[in-house]
Amino acid sequence: MTDDVTTVALDAWVRRFAELIAQERDHLTELDSAIGDADHGANLDRGMTAAVASLDDLGPAGAGPMLTKVGMTLVSTVGGASGPLYGTLFLRMGTVLGDVPSVSAEQLGAALRAGLDGVVARGKAQAEDKTMYDAFAPAVDAFEAGLKDGLGLADALGRARAAADEGRDATTPMLARKGRASYLGERSVGHQDPGATSVALLVAAAADTLR
Amino acid sequence: MTDDVTTVALDAWVRRFAELIAQERDHLTELDSAIGDADHGANLDRGMTAAVASLDDLGPAGAGPMLTKVGMTLVSTVGGASGPLYGTLFLRMGTVLGDVPSVSAEQLGAALRAGLDGVVARGKAQAEDKTMYDAFAPAVDAFEAGLKDGLGLADALGRARAAADEGRDATTPMLARKGRASYLGERSVGHQDPGATSVALLVAAAADTLR
Amino acid sequence: MKKLINDPNDVVVEALLGVEAAHPDLRVDHANKVVYRGDAPKPGKVGIISGGGSGHEPLHGGFVGLGMLDAACAGEVFTSPVPDQMLAATKLVDGGAGVLHVVKNYTGDVMNFEMAAELAAAETGANVVSVVTDDDVAVQDSTWTAGRRGVGVTVLLEKIAGAAAEEGRDLDAVAAVARKVNAQGRSMGVALTSCTVPAAGSPTFQLGEDEMEVGVGIHGEPGRRRVPLAPAKEIAEMILEPILSDLPFGSGDAVIAFVNGLGGTPLIELYVMYNEVSKILSKHGVSVARPLVGSYITSLEMAGSSVTLLKVDDELLSLWDAPVRTPALRWGI
Amino acid sequence: MKKLINDPNDVVVEALLGVEAAHPDLRVDHANKVVYRGDAPKPGKVGIISGGGSGHEPLHGGFVGLGMLDAACAGEVFTSPVPDQMLAATKLVDGGAGVLHVVKNYTGDVMNFEMAAELAAAETGANVVSVVTDDDVAVQDSTWTAGRRGVGVTVLLEKIAGAAAEEGRDLDAVAAVARKVNAQGRSMGVALTSCTVPAAGSPTFQLGEDEMEVGVGIHGEPGRRRVPLAPAKEIAEMILEPILSDLPFGSGDAVIAFVNGLGGTPLIELYVMYNEVSKILSKHGVSVARPLVGSYITSLEMAGSSVTLLKVDDELLSLWDAPVRTPALRWGI
Ligand SMILES: Nc1ncnc2c1ncn2[C@@H]1O[C@H](COP(=O)(O)OP(=O)(O)O)[C@@H](O)[C@H]1O
Ligand SMILES: Nc1ncnc2c1ncn2[C@@H]1O[C@H](COP(=O)(O)OP(=O)(O)O)[C@@H](O)[C@H]1O
Ligand SMILES: [Mg+2]
Ligand SMILES: [Mg+2]
Ligand SMILES: [Mg+2]
Ligand SMILES: [Mg+2]
Structure with a gap:
C-alpha cells in the first residue's frame, strides 16, 4: 500500500468531516453560545451537508476540482465567519492540488499549508488570538514535521490529530482577539474556541480516512 | 349609648376600609390575576389612599358631604370597573344621608341600599353574575332584616358581615357573566371574585367601626 | 420582573414624559395624563379622543396626530382612565363640531367614558358621541354578559375615523363610519x-x-x-x-x-x-x-x-x- | 422555545414570504434571499445594499424602499449572508452609478462582503465601495482585535446615505456621507x-x-x-x-x-x-x-x-x- 491519497480517500475525508460535524453540531453550538452567537454547529452542519451533496452532484473528479467544489459550496452556504474561512481553506487546497486522481503525502502537506495560509489571508488571525488558527496551524506543522521525520501518511496524520487536539484545548485559557469572542474581552477566558474545536474535527477526519 | 352613627364613626369606617384594602392588596390582585387583569388590589389601594387623604383635606363635615367626597375621589382616582362602581356606591350613600352630624341605623340602611342600587344602575349586574353584587346585596338585605328583627346596629352589622362573607364565598363556583371574568367563560368557575372579596371588606370595616 | 423602568408606580407618568420629549408635535397634560395634538382644538373639525389602560402602546397615545386621534387618555397599566381625564381631553379637542369618544368594550372603560360624557354634557354642553369597539371573536357575544372585547379593530377605526374627521365630515358622519368599521x-x-x-x-x-x-x-x-x-x-x-x-x-x-x-x-x-x-x-x-x-x-x-x-x-x-x-x-x- | 414559527430551519425563508406578501412595493429574490425595491435598478442612482444575519428585523429588509436601501440580503439567523447573496443584490440594484455596500463590523460580515465585492468586480465590473459601521463603545477599539461592532448607527446611516443617493449624489459622495455618519x-x-x-x-x-x-x-x-x-x-x-x-x-x-x-x-x-x-x-x-x-x-x-x-x-x-x-x-x- 502506497502513501498516496486517492480522490476516493479525499471524498471519504469530506464525508467523514461532515459526519463528525453532524455528531458534534450541538456541542459546537454550545461552545459558541458561551463566547459567540450560538450558530457555529448549525453553520458548519448546513455547509457540510451541502458540500456532501455537491460531491454527489459532481461525480468522479480530480483532487483539485473536488476540494474546490467543497470550498465553493462552503462559501455559498455557510456565511458567518466560518463560511469564508473554511471556504478559503478548501479553495486553496483545491488550487494547489490540481486535477489529478491522487496526490502524495507531501502534496497533501502543501495543500494543508496553503489552506492554512488562506485562513490567515482571509481572517488575519495570529497565534493565540483564540481561533481555528490555534488548532489548525499546529496540526499542519506537526504533519509536515512528521513527514520530515520519515513517518508514513497515517502516522503523520496521527501526530497532526494530536497537535490539533492540543491546540484546541490550549484555546481555553486564551483571551480572544479575533472574531465574535473578542467582544467579551476578559470574559472570553476559560472557554474553548468553537472554530478550533471544529477544525480539530477536520484533522481527525483526515486521520480517520486518509490512509 | 344610642345606635346613631356619627361622622366620626363614618370617618373611621372609611379609614378602616382603606386599612383592610392595603392589607389585602396583594390577595385581591392575586384573585384578579386568576380571572382578570391583576390590578384590583392596586386600583382600590390607590383609590382608598386618595380617599383618606381627601377626608384629611376636607376636615369636619356632615355625613353626606363626607361620603360624597369619598365617592368623587374614588371616581377620579381608581378607574377600571371598580372606580365607577365603588364611586357610585359612595356617591349614592352621600346623596341619601345629607349634611348631618349623625345618622340612625335605619338611615344607614337606606344609604347602603341606595349604594347597592347605584352599583346596579352603573354596572347592570344581577345576582350570580359573579361580581361585587353577590356579596354586597346579601349584606344589605341582612342588615335591613336584622334591624327589622329588632337587632341593634352592631348586631345587624354583624349579620351583614356574615352575609357578605358567605356571598363572597358563593362566587367561587359561579360562571362570570359580567366584567372581565366573563371573557373566560367556563374557566371563570372555581375562582373567588375579587370585587366580591373587596366589598366584603367594606362591610367588615363597617362592622368593626360603626358602633 | 425584568423591565426598563424605575418605580413600578411611576411607569405611566414617566412614559408620558418620554412621549412628550420625543414628539414635539404633541403636547401632554401631565395632571390629566392626556396626550394631545399641539394644534388642538381645530376649529370646525370633529375632535376624536380615545383612551384606556396603559400597557397597550402605541395604542392610544402613539396614534395622536394629524389624520387620527386628537387626544388620548392614559390610565394606569391595564386600568381604564377616570372620567376626569376624558373630560379634560374632550375640552382640549372640542373645536365646536363635537367630539367622538372611541371606547373599547370593557366594563371599566365603558362606565368611565359614560360618566365622562355625562360630565361633559353637564359642564360644557359639548356634543359627545361614543362608539364602542367589540371585535374579539374569542368572546361569546350575548346580551347577558359584558359582550365582546374591543381589540385590534380599535387601531383601524381610529385611523379611518380620524381621516373622516380630518376631511371635514360632521360628528354623525364620523361616528357612522366608525361604527361601520367596528361592524365589519x-x-x-x-x-x-x-x-x-x-x-x-x-x-x-x-x-x-x-x-x-x-x-x-x-x-x-x-x-x-x-x-x-x-x-x-x-x-x-x-x-x-x-x-x-x-x-x-x-x-x-x-x-x-x-x-x-x-x-x-x-x-x-x-x-x-x-x-x-x-x-x-x-x-x-x-x-x-x-x-x-x-x-x-x-x-x-x-x-x-x-x-x-x-x-x-x-x-x-x-x-x-x-x-x-x-x-x-x-x-x- | 416559544416562537410563532414553523420548522426552526424555515424561519428566514417564511419571513421573507411574509415580507413579500405584505409589501407590494418590494420584491424578494427567494433563491438569494434578497429583498429589493420594485423599481430597482434606478438608472443613474447609486445603489445601496446592506445585509447581515436575520433576527434583527426590521433591519435590513424593513429599510428597503425609496430614500433608503435598494436591497437587503438576509442571512440565516445571526449568521452573515454569503457572498452570492451580496453579488446578486449588487447586480439587481446597479443602475450604472455604482453600488455602496453597508457592512456592520463583524468578522463574518466583513469577510463575506469582501468576497462579494471581489466577485462583483470580476464578474460585472460594478463599481463597489464598502462602508463599515463600528459604533459600539462597549467594545474596546484596537487594531489587534476585530474592533468595534456595528450596531444602531447602521439604521441612521442607511437612512442618511439613502437620502444622499436619492438626491443624486455620486458614489464617492454617498460613501463619504456614510462614513461621516459612522464617524459621528x-x-x-x-x-x-x-x-x-x-x-x-x-x-x-x-x-x-x-x-x-x-x-x-x-x-x-x-x-x-x-x-x-x-x-x-x-x-x-x-x-x-x-x-x-x-x-x-x-x-x-x-x-x-x-x-x-x-x-x-x-x-x-x-x-x-x-x-x-x-x-x-x-x-x-x-x-x-x-x-x-x-x-x-x-x-x-x-x-x-x-x-x-x-x-x-x-x-x-x-x-x-x-x-x-x-x-x-x-x-x-
Ligand atoms: N479572524 C478570524 N480568523 C480565524 N478564525 C476566526 C476568525 N474570526 C472567527 N474565527 C473562527 O470562527 C469561529 C466562529 O465561527 P461561526 O460561529 O460559524 O461564525 P460567527 O462568529 O460569524 O457566528 C470562531 O470560533 C473562530 O475560531
Ligand atoms: N358590571 C359589573 N357590575 C358589578 N360589579 C362588577 C361589574 N363588572 C366588574 N365588576 C366587579 O369589578 C371587579 C374588578 O374590578 P377591577 O379589577 O378593579 O376592574 P377591571 O376589571 O376594570 O380591571 C370584579 O371582580 C367584579 O366584582
Ligand atoms: Mg457563531
Ligand atoms: Mg382588574
Ligand atoms: Mg383593570
Ligand atoms: Mg454567527
Whole structure:
C-alpha cells in the first residue's frame, strides 16, 4: 500500500468531516453560545451537508476540482465567519492540488499549508488570538514535521490529530482577539474556541480516512 | 349609648376600609390575576389612599358631604370597573344621608341600599353574575332584616358581615357573566371574585367601626 | 420582573414624559395624563379622543396626530382612565363640531367614558358621541354578559375615523363610519407567554413551556383555552377560522389584514405569521387590499399575536390611505 | 422555545414570504434571499445594499424602499449572508452609478462582503465601495482585535446615505456621507434577557432574575459584564456615560437620539428610557435635533435596549428629514 491519497480517500475525508460535524453540531453550538452567537454547529452542519451533496452532484473528479467544489459550496452556504474561512481553506487546497486522481503525502502537506495560509489571508488571525488558527496551524506543522521525520501518511496524520487536539484545548485559557469572542474581552477566558474545536474535527477526519 | 352613627364613626369606617384594602392588596390582585387583569388590589389601594387623604383635606363635615367626597375621589382616582362602581356606591350613600352630624341605623340602611342600587344602575349586574353584587346585596338585605328583627346596629352589622362573607364565598363556583371574568367563560368557575372579596371588606370595616 | 423602568408606580407618568420629549408635535397634560395634538382644538373639525389602560402602546397615545386621534387618555397599566381625564381631553379637542369618544368594550372603560360624557354634557354642553369597539371573536357575544372585547379593530377605526374627521365630515358622519368599521372588523389573539403588570410584580398567569393561551385579550388575562404550543401555521388556522366564519368573510371580499404583535414578539415572527395568514386568506378567496404588520396594540411584554380582518369598500380604503402623521402610523405626509 | 414559527430551519425563508406578501412595493429574490425595491435598478442612482444575519428585523429588509436601501440580503439567523447573496443584490440594484455596500463590523460580515465585492468586480465590473459601521463603545477599539461592532448607527446611516443617493449624489459622495455618519455616531446596549436562536432551541446565555448584561451586541452574545438589575435611570447613565465620553459629545452638540428596543421590550419601557436619556442629554448641554424611539435593530426576542447618538449638522439633518418610504421608516411621502 502506497502513501498516496486517492480522490476516493479525499471524498471519504469530506464525508467523514461532515459526519463528525453532524455528531458534534450541538456541542459546537454550545461552545459558541458561551463566547459567540450560538450558530457555529448549525453553520458548519448546513455547509457540510451541502458540500456532501455537491460531491454527489459532481461525480468522479480530480483532487483539485473536488476540494474546490467543497470550498465553493462552503462559501455559498455557510456565511458567518466560518463560511469564508473554511471556504478559503478548501479553495486553496483545491488550487494547489490540481486535477489529478491522487496526490502524495507531501502534496497533501502543501495543500494543508496553503489552506492554512488562506485562513490567515482571509481572517488575519495570529497565534493565540483564540481561533481555528490555534488548532489548525499546529496540526499542519506537526504533519509536515512528521513527514520530515520519515513517518508514513497515517502516522503523520496521527501526530497532526494530536497537535490539533492540543491546540484546541490550549484555546481555553486564551483571551480572544479575533472574531465574535473578542467582544467579551476578559470574559472570553476559560472557554474553548468553537472554530478550533471544529477544525480539530477536520484533522481527525483526515486521520480517520486518509490512509 | 344610642345606635346613631356619627361622622366620626363614618370617618373611621372609611379609614378602616382603606386599612383592610392595603392589607389585602396583594390577595385581591392575586384573585384578579386568576380571572382578570391583576390590578384590583392596586386600583382600590390607590383609590382608598386618595380617599383618606381627601377626608384629611376636607376636615369636619356632615355625613353626606363626607361620603360624597369619598365617592368623587374614588371616581377620579381608581378607574377600571371598580372606580365607577365603588364611586357610585359612595356617591349614592352621600346623596341619601345629607349634611348631618349623625345618622340612625335605619338611615344607614337606606344609604347602603341606595349604594347597592347605584352599583346596579352603573354596572347592570344581577345576582350570580359573579361580581361585587353577590356579596354586597346579601349584606344589605341582612342588615335591613336584622334591624327589622329588632337587632341593634352592631348586631345587624354583624349579620351583614356574615352575609357578605358567605356571598363572597358563593362566587367561587359561579360562571362570570359580567366584567372581565366573563371573557373566560367556563374557566371563570372555581375562582373567588375579587370585587366580591373587596366589598366584603367594606362591610367588615363597617362592622368593626360603626358602633 | 425584568423591565426598563424605575418605580413600578411611576411607569405611566414617566412614559408620558418620554412621549412628550420625543414628539414635539404633541403636547401632554401631565395632571390629566392626556396626550394631545399641539394644534388642538381645530376649529370646525370633529375632535376624536380615545383612551384606556396603559400597557397597550402605541395604542392610544402613539396614534395622536394629524389624520387620527386628537387626544388620548392614559390610565394606569391595564386600568381604564377616570372620567376626569376624558373630560379634560374632550375640552382640549372640542373645536365646536363635537367630539367622538372611541371606547373599547370593557366594563371599566365603558362606565368611565359614560360618566365622562355625562360630565361633559353637564359642564360644557359639548356634543359627545361614543362608539364602542367589540371585535374579539374569542368572546361569546350575548346580551347577558359584558359582550365582546374591543381589540385590534380599535387601531383601524381610529385611523379611518380620524381621516373622516380630518376631511371635514360632521360628528354623525364620523361616528357612522366608525361604527361601520367596528361592524365589519373581527379579531382574535393568542399568547405564548403571560405578561407582568409592574405594580403586581409577577406574571398574571403561569404558562408551561409547551403551552399557549388561545383567545386572549390585551390585559394579560387568560384566554378561552389553554392548548399545546403549535406551529405558526396551526396557530393562524386556529385564530382565522373563528374570525372568517363570524362576520362572515367570504370569497370576493377585500380586507385590511392586520397581524399584530402583543409586545414581546419580534417582527420576524410576525412576518412568518403574516405569511400563514395570507395563504389562508387566498385559499378563502379573500383578497388583502392593505396589510398592516407590527406591534400596534400590545399587552406589555406578552409574546403572541392577534389578527384583525376589516372588510373594506372604496370609502374605507380611501380613508385608510389618507395622510396620517402620528408617532406610530405615518404616511402620505 | 416559544416562537410563532414553523420548522426552526424555515424561519428566514417564511419571513421573507411574509415580507413579500405584505409589501407590494418590494420584491424578494427567494433563491438569494434578497429583498429589493420594485423599481430597482434606478438608472443613474447609486445603489445601496446592506445585509447581515436575520433576527434583527426590521433591519435590513424593513429599510428597503425609496430614500433608503435598494436591497437587503438576509442571512440565516445571526449568521452573515454569503457572498452570492451580496453579488446578486449588487447586480439587481446597479443602475450604472455604482453600488455602496453597508457592512456592520463583524468578522463574518466583513469577510463575506469582501468576497462579494471581489466577485462583483470580476464578474460585472460594478463599481463597489464598502462602508463599515463600528459604533459600539462597549467594545474596546484596537487594531489587534476585530474592533468595534456595528450596531444602531447602521439604521441612521442607511437612512442618511439613502437620502444622499436619492438626491443624486455620486458614489464617492454617498460613501463619504456614510462614513461621516459612522464617524459621528456611538452606541451601547443592555440586555435584560437572553434570546433563543431558533435552530439552537434554548437561550444563548442564562441570566438570573436579578441580573442584566451590559454592553451586549445584537447577536445574543453575552455583554462586557453582568451586573445586578438596575432602574431605568441607572441603566441610562450606565450606557450614556461611555457613549458621551467616547466621541466625545459635548455642550452645544445637536444629535439624533435613538432609543432602540432589542425585540422583546415594549414601547412603554422605551419611552421611560427615552425620558431618562433626554434628561441626561440636557444635563450635558446636548440638544436633541431628532428623536427616534422604537425597535429598529433587534436581537430576536431579547428584552433590553440600546442607545445611539449621532452628532448632526445641517447636512445630516436635511438628509435625515428627506422623504423615506420603507416598511419600517416612513415620512414625507
Ligand atoms: N479572524 C478570524 N480568523 C480565524 N478564525 C476566526 C476568525 N474570526 C472567527 N474565527 C473562527 O470562527 C469561529 C466562529 O465561527 P461561526 O460561529 O460559524 O461564525 P460567527 O462568529 O460569524 O457566528 C470562531 O470560533 C473562530 O475560531
Ligand atoms: N358590571 C359589573 N357590575 C358589578 N360589579 C362588577 C361589574 N363588572 C366588574 N365588576 C366587579 O369589578 C371587579 C374588578 O374590578 P377591577 O379589577 O378593579 O376592574 P377591571 O376589571 O376594570 O380591571 C370584579 O371582580 C367584579 O366584582
Ligand atoms: Mg457563531
Ligand atoms: Mg382588574
Ligand atoms: Mg383593570
Ligand atoms: Mg454567527
